[in-house]
Amino acid sequence: MTEKPRNTYNGELRVRLGLILTLVGFVIFLLGADPGLFRLDRSPVTGFVQIAVFLIGLAIICLGGYICLNGLWNGDPKTIAADIGLRLVTTGYVIAVFSGMADVFGFGSQPLPQIPYFGIRQATGVMIGEAVIAVGFLLLVPPRHRWARPHHAPSTPEKTTELPDHQQMMRE
Numbered sequence: 277m278t279e280k281p282r283n284t285y286n287g288e289l290r291v292r293l294g295l296i297l298t299l300v301g302f303v304i305f306l307l308g309a310d311p312g313l314f315r316l317d318r319s320p321v322t323g324f325v326q327i328a329v330f331l332i333g334l335a336i337i338c339l340g341g342y343i344c345l346n347g348l349w350n351g352d353p354k355t356i357a358a359d360i361g362l363r364l365v366t367t368g369y370v371i372a373v374f375s376g377m378a379d380v381f382g383f384g385s386q387p388l389p390q391i392p393y394f395g396i397r398q399a400t401g402v403m404i405g406e407a408v409i410a411v412g413f414l415l416l417v418p419p420r421h422r423w424a425r426p427h428h429a430p431s432t433p434e435k436t437t438e439l440p441d442h443q444q445m446m447r448e
Contacts, residue, residue: 287350294344301336308333322394327376338369338409345416352418361415368408375401 308330311317319326342365349358378384378401379392386393 287347290347291344294340294347297340298337301333301340305330305333324392327394331373331376334372338365341413348418357415361412364412365409368405368412371408372402372405
């Protein structure tokens with residue numbers, strides 16, 4: 277059975293697209309997490325809009341990271357660890373969303389008539405979700421031999437080795 281040649285351009289394109297998307301998601305995440313970096317801070321507390329913006333940024337980071345790491349596989353079959361990694365990325369995002377929006381969903385420290393407040397418990401839950409996402413991304417990375425470029429040794433003329441006289445006589 278012959279091996280079909282790999283189309284590396286498609287993988288490289290997906291890696292680039294994923295990295296660009298991840299960078300855009302990171303900027304949106306920063307906009308929600310610390311709007312003061314962009315001189316847009318209007319409130320002393322982290323409210324609903326900021327939480328929603330950084331969670332949208334985190335979603336774009338997850339999507340871009342998945343596209344990028346999927347491009348490294350370049351159509352090869354994924355391992356069970358990679359499938360578990362994808363599920364960990366999505367689970368980590370769900371943990372981050374439900375932790376960040378706990379007040380909005382009604383199980384946070386502030387009841388709904390009050391302004392949602394992003395407290396220490398919610399921040400801890402979001403960080404746990406981000407850690408689960410990071411573990412998932414680590415499991416999505418393909419083994420080195422899948423994405424390493426083939427190493428070609430420089431072409432040298434073939435050397436003929438001469439056998440010592442006693443081995444030459446044994447051959448005759």
